[in-house]
Amino acid sequence: MPFVEDTAVSPEKLPQFVKRFDEIVRAHGTEAGYYGHASVGCLHIRPLINLKESEGVSKMVSISDEISDLVLEYGGSLSGEHGDGLVRSPYNEKMFGSQIYDAFRDVKRAFDPDGIMNPGKIVDSPPMTNSLRISPQYKPIEIETAFAYKEEGSFAHAIEMCNGQGACRKVLGGTMCPSYMVTRDEEHSTRGRANALRGAMSGALPHESLTSERMMAVMDLCLECKGCKAECPSNVDMAKLKYEFMDKYKKKNGYSLRDRLMGDVAFFNKLASPLAPLTNLPLKSAIGKEILERYAGIDKRRELPMLASQTFRQWFRASGGSPASDAKHGTVVLFPDTFTNYNHPSWGLRR
Incomplete structure (x- = not known):
């Protein structure tokens, strides 16, 4: 758990500090x-704690108290490079002195006299146990799922893999999370979606x-790009969670015309292909695009794939088999997908 994961001491003191920390x-x-980052004396050490049990909560507080004492003994910092937040702000008076x-309190009140900007952060903080995402009261419901979740354990556990770090809110590089990069809205980040699902599962x-x-x-x-699975430190797979959500949502609310199309x-495509190119006319006409946008939610500005008059499979049968039947390097099996077969058969002919 990330509650004492940002301690920093002078690098020359680090070996003994780590030994004491581990003890x-x-x-x-x-x-x-x-x-x-051992070279600068900053380590992100995360003890394994089960906050679903009261013993785990007590253990977290006790470890925090002892680690804060240890940091003071070594002249270090409890927050080396991350923020204090709700988890370390309660120790600020102990760390900095009254x-x-x-002075921190005076500065904050000068700029925020009504206490509406990040209340409880840095000064006047509630106990670290007040706002636990996972606690002994956290009881997620059990639901029937489409996926087995053999690695994660359950749908709820897959959601809980999000520890709230917020790496999905980055905007300067990587893939995760493209929707957040555009909207800059928390609910469109991996963390925001995980919190929403967790809230519904837990009763919050x-x-x-x-x-x-x-x-x-x-x-x-969510574009189901799986950027989070690759870049999130906890490897949250929001695409998989969305698939599960969509299964539940559609079963309850039904399928739209767009879904069915x-x-x-x-x-x-199989029905329309024999009449191509006649069936392509509504796909590229202004009236046809207006109808598709209104009733199927397909943006009229989008260029739609046209249907080929001869599918790839038809060409294959007409040609008498593989164009590389005389190949001497073994057999190649080609599985033409829907779009190669009906829309772009030339893609399957490229060598």
């Missing part, structure tokens, strides 16, 4: 993950919100 963790009957802490939101229109608005802009595109 504290092991004295509480657990272990920790270690990574960070005089500096009062009404359970029926799991299949609500509001949840659909949160999940809809997209889901059965192979069937509709």
Whole structure:
């Protein structure tokens, strides 16, 4: 858990500091993950804690108290490069002393006299146990799922893999999260979606919100690019979670015309292909595009794939088999997909 994961001491003190840190963790009957920036004395050490049990919550507080003492002993910082937030702000008076802490309070009140900007951060903080995302009261509902979740354990556990770090809110590089990069709205980040799903599963939101229109608005802009699975430190797979959500949402709310057109595109292409290029006319006419935008939600500015008068499979049969039947390097099996077969058969002919 990331509650004492940002300690920093002088690099020359780091070996002994880590040894003492590890002794504290092991004295509480657990272990920790270690990574960070040893060259500058900053380590991100995360003890393994089960906050679903009261014992785990007590263990977190006890470890925090002892680690803060250790950091003071070594003349270090409890927040080396990350923020204090709600989890470390309660220790600021202890770390900085009453005089500096009062100065922090005066500065914050000067700029925020009504206490509306990040209340409880840095000064006047509630106990670190007040706003736990996972706690002994956290009881997610059990639902029947489409996926097995053999690695994660369950749908709820797959959601809980999000630890709230917020790496999905980056905007200067990488893939995760494209929808957040555009909207800059928390609900369109991987973390925002995970929190919404977690709320519905745990009862923080009404359970029926799991299949609500509001949840659909949160999940809809997920592009299922799996950037989060690759770039999130916890490897949250929001695409998989969205698939599960969509299964539940559609079963409750039904399928739209757009869903059926997209889901059965192979069937509709098969029906329309024999009449191509006649059937292409509504796909490229202004009236046809207006109708598709109004009733199927397909933007009229989009160029739609045209149907070929001869499908790839028809060409293949007419040609008498593989054009490389005399190849001497073994057999190649080609599986033409829907779009290669009906829309772009030339793609399957390229060598």
